[in-house]
Amino acid sequence: MPDQTTDTASLRGDCAQCFGLCCVALPFAASADFALDKPAGKPCPNLGGDHRCGIHTRLREKGFTGCTVYDCFGAGQKVSQITFGGQDWRTGPKEQARLMVEVFPVVRQLHELLWYLTEALGLEAAAPVHADLRRALERTEGLTRQTPEELAALDVAAHRQEINVLLLRTSELARAGVAGSRGKKGRAKDRRGADLIGARLRGADLRGASLRGAYLIAADLTGADLRGADMIGADLRDTDLSDADLTGAFFLTQPQLDAARGNAGTRLPGSLTRPAHWTAGS
Template sequence: MRADCRNCFGLCCVALPFTASADFAVDKAAGTPCHNLQRDFGCGIHSRLRESGYPGCTTYDCFGAGQRVSQHTYAGRDWRQEPDTARQMFEVFARQRQLHELLWYLADALDRPAAGAVHPELRAARDRIDSLTLAPAERLADVDPAEHRAQVNPLLLRTSELVRAQVPGRKRRRRGADLAGARLRGAGLRGADLRGAYLIAADLRAADLRTADLLGADFRNADLAGADLTDSLFLTQAQVNAARGDADTRLPEALARPGHW
C-alpha cells in the first residue's frame, strides 16, 4: 500500500486535474501531462516541489495504486506507447486508488486485537477487494468504489468503537466537526472520534491523539509539532503530508515523517 513512483507511468501527474492555487502553480486538465513530467515518468522538480509552487504534489498518496495499474493491470505497457489505452488507464487508476485506500483501512483494522470480533468480516472484505484490484482493466473501469466503501464503512465504524472502548475515561465525540483554526494545544484527545473533522490550520501542538479515529480528518496546515498520534486509527500518509510537524511528533509505525517537516 505504499507508492512506488519508479514503477509507475506518472499516472497522478497525468490523470488528475489541478487548479492554480496555493497548492499548484498552474491549471492542469485531467488527462493532460504536467509540464514537469519527464520522458522517464519522473518529475523534473521532485526535489523542489514545494519551493516551485507545487506543495499539493507532496501531500498526494496513491496507496500503491500507481504501480499496480502500471505493472499489473497494463503489464508494463504505458499510455505513451499505447495512447489508445490512456483514457481507460486513467479511469482505472482513479478507481484503483480508492480500492487501495480501502485496503489501507482494512489492514489497519486487522492489526487491532481489540477488534477481534469483526476480524472475520474484515478479512473477507479485504480478500474481496484485493481480488478485485487484480481484475482486468475492463472490469476495473466499471467498478463503483462507493459501493465497496459503503460495505466496508460499517466494519470500520465497529472497529473504531471496539478499539476506542479500551481507552479509559470519557472520549470526545467530534465527528465531522468544524475545528478549522481551533486552539487545541495540549488537548487530551485520546480515543476521540474525529472522523471527518475539519482540522485545517488547527493548533494541535503537543496534543494527545493516541487511538483517536482520524478517518477522513482534514489536517491541511494543522500544527502537529510534539503531538502524539501513536496508534491513531485510520491515519494516512496523505493526511500527515498535509500537516506540519517536527522531530517530536509521534507517528504510527506504518507512516513516514514527511521531508518538509
Template sequence: MPAELPLLPLVSDCGNCFGLCCVALPFAKSADFAQNKAAGTPCRNLAEDFRCGIHTELRESGYTGCTVFDCFGAGQKVSQVTFGGVDWRRDPASAPAMFAAFPVMRQLHELLRYLDEALALPAAAPLVPRLRRAFDDIDALTRGEADALAALDVAGVRAGVSGLLLEASELARAGLPGRRRNHRGADLVGAKLRKADLRGANLRGTYLIGADLRDADLRGADVTGADLRGADLRGADLTGALFVTQVQLAAARGDAATRLPAALARPPHWTA
C-alpha cells in the same frame, strides 16, 4: 488480462508506475499547484522516464499539492497488473482506459490500506474473518479489467466497508481511559485545541484545517479521512492513532517532538 501478481505494497512505488498521478488527474492553479492542468494531460514536469523532473523541489516550485498525494500503490497496480506493463506512451490507445481506471483503483487501494491496518489491531480480533473477507473482495476488484474498474460503484463499496472499519475502531478505542469525544465530521477549522485531551476521540472526516493541536493528546484517536491541512501538530502525541496516513502528516505541520504511529515517517519539511 495478464497473470495475477501477488498483493503489491499499499504505498506508492513510482519506479513501477507510468506517472499516472501526473497525467490522469487534473489540478487548478492555486496555493497547491503552480499551474492549471487538465485530466489526461501530462504535467509539464513529467520526464520521459515517467519521473518528476522537480521531485526534490516540489514545495519550492509551487507544487505542494503533489507532496501530499499518495496513491496507496494504485499507480503500480494499474501500470503493472491492469495493463501488464505496457505504458500509455507506447500504446496511446490505452490511455483513456488507463486514466479512467487509476482514480478508481486509488480509492480501492485506500480501503485496502485501512482494512490492512484494522486486521493488525489486537482488539479487533473478533472481526478478523469479516475484515479478511472484505479485504479479499476488494483486492479481487482491483484485479479486474479496466472497463470494469471504471464502471465500479466505488461509493457503494466504500459504504459497505465503512461500518466494519468503524466497528474495528470502536473496539480498539474502548479500552482507552477518559472520555472518548465524538467529533465525527465536525467543523473544527482553525480550532484552538492546544493540549486538548483527545485520547480515543472519533475524528473521522473532521475538518481540522489550520487547527492548533500543539501538545494535544491524540493517542488512539480515529482520524480516518480527517482534513489536517495546515494543522499544527508540534508536540502532539499520535501514538496508536488509528488510520493515520502519510498524506495527512505531510499536509500538517509538526516537529521532532511530535510522536507518531510506528509505521509512519516524519515528513522532511517538519521543523527539527
C-alpha cells in the same frame, strides 16, 4: 486460520514501477497547492519522457505542495504493471490511455481501503470483526485485479460504503477501552465531520476521540493527546502537531502527516515516518 493481510509494502507508491499516472490522470486547479490548472488526462508539463517529475526536489518552492502530500497507496504500480501489463499510456493505443486515466483513481481508492483494512486486522480490540474484515480485504484485493473495463465500470462508492460499515465498527471497538475516550456522562468523544478549522486545541485531551472527516485545517494541536484516536479522513492541512502524541492513533495515513506541521517532539504510530519538511525544534 491466521489473519489474511495485504503486504503494506505493496500499498506504498513505487514511482519507479509507475508511468507517472498521478501526473496524468488527476486534475488540479491553480491554488495554494498547485501553480497551474491541469485537466484530468493531460500530462503535467513537469512530467518528463521517462515518466519522472522534472522538479521533484523543488516541488514546494515551485508551488506544487499538493504533489508533495499525495500518495497513491501503490495503485500506480498496480495499474501500470498488472492491470495494463507494463504497456504505458504513451506507446499504447489511444483507447488504452483513456482507460488508464479512468482506472487509476478507482484502484487508488481500492488500495486506500486495503490500507485501512490491513490496519484494522492488526488491532487486537477489533478481534470480534476480524473475520468480516478478512473477507472484505480479500474481496477488495480481488476487485483491484479485474480487467480495465471492469474496473472502469465499478461502483467504487458503493463498495466504499460497505467497507465503511466495518471500519466504523472497528473504530468503536478500538476506542472503547482508551482512557479519556468518554466524557462525563460516559459518551465517547465524537468529533466526526466537525468544523475545527483554526481551532485552538493546544494540549487538548483527545484520547480515543473520533475525528473521522473532521476539518482541522490550520488548527493548533500543539501538545495534544491523540492516543488511540480515529483519524480516518481528517483534514490535517497546515495543522500544528508539534509535540502532539499520536501513539496508537489509527487510520492515520502518510499523506495526512505530510500535509500537517510537526517537530521532533511529535510522537507517531510506528507504521508512519516523520515528514522531511517538519522542523527539528522541540
